[in-house]
Structures are given as C-alpha cells and as structure tokens.
Amino acid sequence: MKKRIALLMAAAMAAASLAGCGGGTSTTADTTAGSAAEDTTAASSGNAGGDTKLTMSWWGNQVRNEKTQAALDLYAEQNPGITIEGQFSEWSDYWNKLATSAAGQAIPDLVQMDYSFIDQYVKNGLLVDLKPYIEDGTLDVSNISENTIASGTVNDGVYAICAGINAPSLLYNKTLLEENGIQIKDYMTTDEFMDVCRQVYEKTGYKTNIAYYNAGAYLDYFMRGYDVVLYGDKKMGGTVNDYLPFFQMYETGIKEGWFIDPGVFAELSIGSVEQEPLVYGSGPETMSWCAFYNSNQLTAIQKAAPEGMEIGITTWPSADPKKSGYLKSSMFFSVGAHTKNPEEAVKVLNFLTNSSEANNILLGERGVPASSVISEELAPKMSDVDQEVIRYINEVVTPNCSPINPPQPDGASEVSNLLNQVQEQLCYGAYDAATAAEEFFNGANNIMNKK
Structure with missing residues (x-):
C-alpha cells in the first residue's frame, strides 16, 4: 500500500508539472492560487458535546474559496452540531497535500476530485463508493443525466459526483x-x-x-x-x-x-x-x-x-x-475513505448538488450545475457570459455528444x-x-x- 501511495504522490507531482495546461484536465481559471491550505488533518472527529466535525478540501481561486465556505457554513447552520472546515490551495499544492494525507490515512471527509485522478484514487481504496447512498436516496441523482453520472463511475461503483458540467x-x-x-x-x-x-x-x-x-x-x-x-x-x-x-x-x-x-x-x-x-x-x-x-x-x-x-x-x-x-465534469466531489461519518459527508455532497440555497451561493462557479433543475433555476441570475455557457452546454453539446471515455489510467x-x-x-x-x-x-x- 505504501508503495502505491508513493506512486500516487509521484503521479500528483507529474500532473502538477502540467498544471499550467491542466495535464489535459484543469486550466488556470481552476488553478489560480487561493489562500494556502493548512496541512491536512485527521479526516473527521467528534468534538466536545458530541458534535461532528467534517473537513472538505478543494483547489481554486479566492472567489471559489469564499463561495464554497459560505455554502458549507449554511449547511452547518441548518444542521446544528455539524461543523465543516474548508481546506483550500492552488492546484499543484492541492494534489501533493492530498497524496500526503492519503499516505497518513487522513484523507479529508469530502474532497474535490479531478477526472484524471479518479481511477488512481479508487484503485488505492481512497474514495467511498456512493452507489449505496444513491440507491437508498441519501444522494439524489434523479435530475442528473446518465452520461454525467457515468463520468464519475469506476467499474461498478460511483465514486464521484459532478460538481459542474463543462465540455x-x-x-x-x-x-x-x-x-x-x-x-x-x-x-x-x-x-x-x-x-x-x-x-x-x-x-x-x-x-x-x-x-x-x-x-x-x-x-x-x-x-x-x-x-x-x-x-x-x-x-x-x-x-x-x-x-x-x-x-x-x-x-x-x-x-x-x-x-x-x-x-x-x-x-x-x-x-x-x-x-x-x-x-x-x-x-x-x-x-x-x-x-x-x-x-x-x-x-x-x-x-x-x-x-x-x-x-x-x-x-x-x-x-x-x-x-x-462529450460532457465532462469540470471537477467532482467525492467522499474520502478515511471519514468516520460517511453518511453525513454524503448528505453534505447532496446539499451542494441539489440545494437551491447552496447553489444560489455557488452560482455555477465550478461549471454548469449537474442537476438540470438547479441549472434552470440559476440561469436568470447569472451573467450574460455564464448564460452563454449554459446555452452552449444545453443546446449545442448535450443533444449531439457521446459518452466520455473511461478515466485516464496510470x-x-x-x-x-x-x-x-x-x-x-x-x-x-x-x-x-x-x-x-x-x-x-x-x-x-x-x-x-x-x-
């Protein structure tokens, strides 16, 4: 396992060296340096009084950082006893820190995931299979297209949910x-x-x-x-x-x-x-x-x-x-395998995906929302440029595309x-x-x- 994690860290560094061009994945708008994240801590822990603390990590710019933390704070406000610590960094630092936390068996409860890394993280047992939570209704994907769900699927499991659609x-x-x-x-x-x-x-x-x-x-x-x-x-x-x-x-x-x-x-x-x-x-x-x-x-x-x-x-x-x-997730949300509260982490993921209140804060910063209901709700509230992106996704690409290829291998x-x-x-x-x-x-x- 240690050898496999070491290889994962090496892959992270190789991808980071291509980060300027995204290594075929992310580009600078997704990798602009935000505030440096604190070193990743233990995935989740119960604090005094039986409250539950979750951690969520992502890469991005300052706008993303502020919007995401505001949405997480809203979830905590609506769910007394839950606190969610946001940990954010720029692209290259993000993957190095995530690989380090994985090696220490302390991957955050919720992680922002990239298409090029899903296969490696799943093979190393670092992500939770979300399929059981979809089947029992904890995670609602009824308004997400099959092609979009497929983009986060590895073998027979669903390990990532689209945080924003792009093409x-x-x-x-x-x-x-x-x-x-x-x-x-x-x-x-x-x-x-x-x-x-x-x-x-x-x-x-x-x-x-x-x-x-x-x-x-x-x-x-x-x-x-x-x-x-x-x-x-x-x-x-x-x-x-x-x-x-x-x-x-x-x-x-x-x-x-x-x-x-x-x-x-x-x-x-x-x-x-x-x-x-x-x-x-x-x-x-x-x-x-x-x-x-x-x-x-x-x-x-x-x-x-x-x-x-x-x-x-x-x-x-x-x-x-x-x-x-093809339609592609600009990035994903996944649940880290070391979480002590997987069901609560999935509920947060569901909130970010399906809550109108959450998405009124996020405003499609990661791409067109995966939920067709949410994307329709947000369109009138977005800028002309953002509405043009929604038009492009919904009217140009969606009716005339094919399923995306499987995640990239090692x-x-x-x-x-x-x-x-x-x-x-x-x-x-x-x-x-x-x-x-x-x-x-x-x-x-x-x-x-x-x-």
Missing part, C-alpha cells in the same frame, strides 16, 4: 472574425477548421494555436472522431497510422504559415488565461484567433480579453465532432508529457508528421506497458 470548447475572437466576414459554425470538421485558419491568416495575419504544449485532452477528443479510444489496457488505442492525421494538421499549419510560432510561448506561462495568445500579445504575429479550452473557462477568458473583444464559443474540430464531443500524465515533447519537435521542424506519429505511438506504448 471541450473552442474559444475564439468573435469580434475579429465578424469584422472580416468569417463565419464560424458548431461541429466543424478538421478540414473545415483548417479552412477557417487559412481565411483568418490571409485576411488578418492572425495565426492559430492548436493547444501548443497542452494537447493531451485534444488528442483524446480528436481520436474519438476516428472511433479510437486513446488508452487501452496497458497500451495505446489504435495503430500508429491512426495518429498520423493529428500530427499532419500541425504540419500543414506550419508549412502554410498559419500555425503560431512556438517561440511565442518561450516567455509565457502556458495555460495561463492572462497570457493566452487569444487575448495576450503584441499583434497578429504573436496572437491566435482561437484557444482550446473548456466551456467553464469562457468567463475567465472574456475577463482577460482586451476591451472591445468579444469571445465566442464553439466545439473543438475533429473528423466527426459529434462522436468526439501513465496518462507521462503520455501527455511525451505528446508535448513530440509536438514541440514537430513544430520546430525536427520531425515531420510521420516521424512524430511513430515517436509518440511507440514511446507512449512503452510508458503504458510498464504500468
């Missing part, structure tokens, strides 16, 4: 494109997307950033369009030839001049919303007309955009965007890191597309075979 989203400079008569439609194929890239470059000089050094999530999405699941059992899905179109897209952009110069990123924090080339740069040569993010990042990108720039939102391109598209962070390295070699001209595909596929299989 892969191409964010773009809507003002620039409209001024130049360039049309953007939902569900663009890869070929249609590249045609837009050419038009934008020819008419405006603006280039295209296709998830440079942050391509793990996009590769997963891209391969779904060819009916290839990225990760198999201790191997990569598909064959080396299946990966060729992905790298050919980059090669084409480099040859035709519309792909952004990778040197632009040398002094940028990759994945930082504020330094995203969509909204940051000195002019067309150093800027991109689009960015590959998730829908819950629209607000942050719009806030970071220069005055007068409206940001649009559409689907990522692929050979078949409806096959590729080794996925290393594979993503390899992809970034291969992509860099391709963009700097050291590899052609065929070489890049071969280097990535063989290297990724070597990583997965050792897991």
